[in-house]
Amino acid sequence: MQVRDIMTTKVQTAKPTDTVADVARLMAVERISGLPVVDEKGKIVGVVSEGDLMARAALGNESPRSWWLGLISDGEAPDEFIRAHGKTVGDVMTRNAKTIAPDASLAALARKLESNGVKRLPVVENGALVGLVSRADVVRALASIKPSAPATDPSDAAIRSAVISKLHGAQTLNSVQATVIVRDGVVELWGLAPNGPTIDAARVAAEDVPGVKRVENHIALFPTAYYG
Numbered sequence: 001m002q003v004r005d006i007m008t009t010k011v012q013t014a015k016p017t018d019t020v021a022d023v024a025r026l027m028a029v030e031r032i033s034g035l036p037v038v039d040e041k042g043k044i045v046g047v048v049s050e051g052d053l054m055a056r057a058a059l060g061n062e063s064p065r066s067w068w069l070g071l072i073s074d075g076e077a078p079d080e081f082i083r084a085h086g087k088t089v090g091d092v093m094t095r096n097a098k099t100i101a102p103d104a105s106l107a108a109l110a111r112k113l114e115s116n117g118v119k120r121l122p123v124v125e126n127g128a129l130v131g132l133v134s135r136a137d138v139v140r141a142l143a144s145i146k147p148s149a150p151a152t153d154p155s156d157a158a159i160r161s162a163v164i165s166k167l168h169g170a171q172t173l174n175s176v177q178a179t180v181i182v183r184d185g186v187v188e189l190w191g192l193a194p195n196g197p198t199i200d201a202a203r204v205a206a207e208d209v210p211g212v213k214r215v216e217n218h219i220a221l222f223p224t225a226y227y228g
Contacts, residue, residue, distance in 0.1 A: 003109055004102035006141045007123045007131035013038045014048055016090030023089055024053055036122040036129055037093050044122050044129045046093035053092065099124040102131065110138055154211035156182040163187055163212070166205040176202050178219060185213035192222045 014023050014035045023035065027050070034049035100112055100121045112121060113135055123131035154162070160182040167173050167180070176198060178191035187206045193199045203217040 001106055001141060001145075002102065003100055003104045003106070003123055003133050004131070006106070006137045007102065007133040008137070009131045011036060011122075011129065011132045013129065014089045014093075015039070016045060016088060016093070018089045019087055020053070020089060020092055021087075023048060027053075034120060036097070036132065037089055038129055042128050044097060044099065044124055046090075046095045047097040047122065048089050048093040052094055097122060100133065101125060106138060106141060109133060113138070153185070156184065159185065159187065159209060159211045162209045163206045166209060167202060170201075170205060172201055173198065173205060176219065178202060180206075185211055187212050187215045188218060189215065190218045191220075193219050194222055196221070 012026070012030065012032065012035060014026075014037045016037055016039065027033065027035065034047055036044050037046040037048055039045050098112065098116050098118060098121055100109055100123055102123050102125050104112075109121070113119070120132055120134040122129055123133055160180050163180050163182070167176060167178055176191060176193045178189050178193075181188040181190070187209075189202055189206060193202065199217065199219045199221070202219055203215050206212060206215045206217075
């Protein structure tokens, strides 16, 4: 599955020349938290979000800087002034917007959303905006994926072997001393582990094996005396 399979193609946009007031009203009425900003050729030039408008409000409430502080500043004062008092989207938008290609994988999309700390990304192809994809789209896509069922139900012996391989193959579970019993697809885990998270990890590993209907986890903590 690719970005093109889950993106929204009917995208509301803003222009750099739109007023901040008009875009704020549009976002409030449509209940959207951000808009791609495109030029007259449909090329994306930025993004305007709730965060940009909130930053504008915060800057607008600050006391004006004195003229001499402006002279020795590192150049941020003019930018802050523009964002606080500018009347157009071009003044307050975030430039150099992060984008993603329509043929990117869902894994690449999730990584990019997470690494940039954003809720949505414009989808761009050949420089033109073709869609918008959000975290909510990713969640819906994952919810729609159904695990592939095996052609035939594996035997209890096969399930037991697979569970044991999982427990022995994960470095996280090296400290688990477990006995595995399988009856009609129901896995019983018995043994000892050093802590609660490791006990839960053993259960999750067993649940991940195809054919497992349920896991009864009886693994207990190592006795205190075990640690010397």
